[in-house]
Amino acid sequence: MNFTASKQPENCLLGPESDSQRTLYPYVTGTSVVALKYKDGILMAADMGGSYGSTLRYKSVERMKPIGKHSLLGASGEISDFQEILKYLDELILYDNMWDDGNSLGPKEVHNYLTRVMYNRRNKFNPLWNSLVLGGVKKGEKYLGTVSMIGVNFEDNHVATGFGNHLARPILRQEWHENLSFEDGVKLLEKCMRVLLYRDRSAINKLQIAKITEEGMTISPPYSLKTYWEFSAFENPTQGAVGSW
Amino acid sequence: MFRNQYDTDVTTWSPAGRLFQVEYAMEAVKQGSAAIGLRSKTHVVLGCVNKANSELSSHQKKIFKVDDHIGVAIAGLTADGRVLSRYMRNECINYSFTYDSPLPVGRLVVQLADKAQVCTQRSWKRPYGVGLLVAGLDESGAHLYYNCPSGNYFEYQAFAIGSRSQAAKTYLERRFESFRDTTRDDLVKDALMAIRETLQGETLKSSVCTVAVVGVGEPFHVLDQGTVQQMIDAFEIVAEQEGPAAEPDVDSGQEASAEPEPEQGAAAGEGVAPMDI
Numbered sequence: 001m002n003f004t005a006s007k008q009p010e011n012c013l014l015g016p017e018s019d020s021q022r023t024l025y026p027y028v029t030g031t032s033v034v035a036l037k038y039k040d041g042i043l044m045a046a047d048m049g050g051s052y053g054s055t056l057r058y059k060s061v062e063r064m065k066p067i068g069k070h071s072l073l074g075a076s077g078e079i080s081d082f083q084e085i086l087k088y089l090d091e092l093i094l095y096d097n098m099w100d101d102g103n104s105l106g107p108k109e110v111h112n113y114l115t116r117v118m119y120n121r122r123n124k125f126n127p128l129w130n131s132l133v134l135g136g137v138k139k140g141e142k143y144l145g146t147v148s149m150i151g152v153n154f155e156d157n158h159v160a161t162g163f164g165n166h167l168a169r170p171i172l173r174q175e176w177h178e179n180l181s182f183e184d185g186v187k188l189l190e191k192c193m194r195v196l197l198y199r200d201r202s203a204i205n206k207l208q209i210a211k212i213t214e215e216g217m218t219i220s221p222p223y224s225l226k227t228y229w230e231f232s233a234f235e236n237p238t239q240g241a242v243g244s245w
Numbered sequence: 246m247f248r249n250q251y252d253t254d255v256t257t258w259s260p261a262g263r264l265f266q267v268e269y270a271m272e273a274v275k276q277g278s279a280a281i282g283l284r285s286k287t288h289v290v291l292g293c294v295n296k297a298n299s300e301l302s303s304h305q306k307k308i309f310k311v312d313d314h315i316g317v318a319i320a321g322l323t324a325d326g327r328v329l330s331r332y333m334r335n336e337c338i339n340y341s342f343t344y345d346s347p348l349p350v351g352r353l354v355v356q357l358a359d360k361a362q363v364c365t366q367r368s369w370k371r372p373y374g375v376g377l378l379v380a381g382l383d384e385s386g387a388h389l390y391y392n393c394p395s396g397n398y399f400e401y402q403a404f405a406i407g408s409r410s411q412a413a414k415t416y417l418e419r420r421f422e423s424f425r426d427t428t429r430d431d432l433v434k435d436a437l438m439a440i441r442e443t444l445q446g447e448t449l450k451s452s453v454c455t456v457a458v459v460g461v462g463e464p465f466h467v468l469d470q471g472t473v474q475q476m477i478d479a480f481e482i483v484a485e486q487e488g489p490a491a492e493p494d495v496d497s498g499q500e501a502s503a504e505p506e507p508e509q510g511a512a513a514g515e516g517v518a519p520m521d522i
Contacts, residue, residue, distance in 0.1 A: 099351075099352055099355075101349070101351045101352065102351075102383075102384060102385045103349040103351065103352065103383055103384050103385070104384075105344065106346075108344075108345055108346060109344035109345065109346045111345075112343060112344050112345040112346070113343055113344055116342075116343050
């Protein structure tokens with residue numbers, strides 16, 4: 001029991017301590033999401049892992065979900081916050097559909113709405129601990145954007161979260177081009193995901209690729225990537241070396 | 246409508262199932278100076294008659310820009326109209342900020358109607374005494390709505406409200422079938438002619454009327470007096486001469502299409518009925 005009440009300094013903006021109900025650190029997290037624009041729409045890839053710290057606790061977490069008719073949302077970071085966001089969006093889409101008036105929220109609108117939500121939460125020092133990727137197609141226009149947990153948002157031809165920014169984006173910058181075919185897009189995403197699998201400790205070899213086009217959205221069933229470990233540098237790594245590398 | 250014992254407050258029904266206060270509010274709209282609206286597939290034009298109280302004063306502002314893609318013309322208690330315009334502007338701005346996208350006019354109109362309805366069901370409020378012609382665009386094209394103090398709203402191909410609006414309505418009823426596919430300039434011309442009908446013989450000058458346009462690729466704006474006067478001169482000269490266009494020298498290239506019979510340009514056959522509920 002705490003007999004000495006901890007007092008905040010007078011100029012503290014954090015609010016009464018008793019409602020310590022704000023997110024301080026994430027618990028169950030997903031790792032990178034990678035996405036790119038291709039000829040007919042957007043391709044997005046994410047693995048199905050949910051880590052509990054350094055333990056790979058959950059191995060069937062779907063980190064990409066359809067939103068309304070036109071959008072696809074992928075998330076990394078705290079899984080429970082992702083589920084909260086899905087609830088917000090579900091309500092948003094519901095009200096949008098209830099108007100029943102031929103207008104509908106497209107990916108740009110959903111992305112902006114999410115930016116507002118994330119930024120407002122950050123301002124209250126109670127963030128949703130996620131990095132989101134929002135892609136979609138509406139009336140032939142492809143849209144791909146991202147929002148971080150502090151509300152940083154932008155659109156681009158290819159985006160990634162977390163480690164994907166460091167490992168996948170450079171590959172995409174070299175090899176992405178306008179009007180990729182579906183097969184080339186998938187190959188490119190798989191190349192990125194393979195690098196992440198090798199190098200990101202929280203990645204698992206079970207991923208899904210989602211596609212969204214004007215016609216609709218599909219998510220592939222989970223599958224794994226082929227990996228290769230027979231590099232000569234890996235054989236006898238300690239031979240003649242001071243350290244293992 | 247005669248005074249009776251059921252018209253003291255808005256929360257009292259009459260035995261015939263009427264809310265007299267609401268109906269009296271609609272009377273206020275009929276007393277205001279005329280406002281008209283008409284639309285084609287891609288454009289909507291609003292016009293109104295602006296009479297200044299005296300030569301010394303400026304005239305009432307009756308047309309308000311609500312957003313780049315929405316504008317409104319009012320008739321009735323202009324103070325109520327101003328307040329509602331501010332509400333509409335607020336709603337549009339908030340939507341744009343949250344979604345980075347323009348608020349569809351159909352949704353704004355429903356929000357406005359719901360706001361008006363509240364005032365018909367609270368004993369401490371009174372209905373808004375203003376009718377609004379809302380012109381705007383959304384995903385499905387150009388729209389014109391009429392919001393009345395009762396909380397009802399209707400979509401129209403063309404409509405007129407305010408005093409002597411019946412004359413304008415008669416003119417519009419004759420011509421509305423051609424509006425759907427007409428050009429933007431012809432639509433403005435039709436608006437000016439409808440305004441002229443409400444003036445009952447007075448000369449149509451740009452100083453007594455205001456015209457505003459919104460359309461695909463054209464943000465809502467009020468046409469300046471010079472342009473309006475030019476258009477008036479153009480069709481008045483043509484009407485006098487009765488023949489195919491002698492180019493009026495006042496004019497700019499804009500009015501070169503001032504044919505005496507714009508009906509021919511219309512899509513024949515599929516008469517488009519004004520959208521009524």
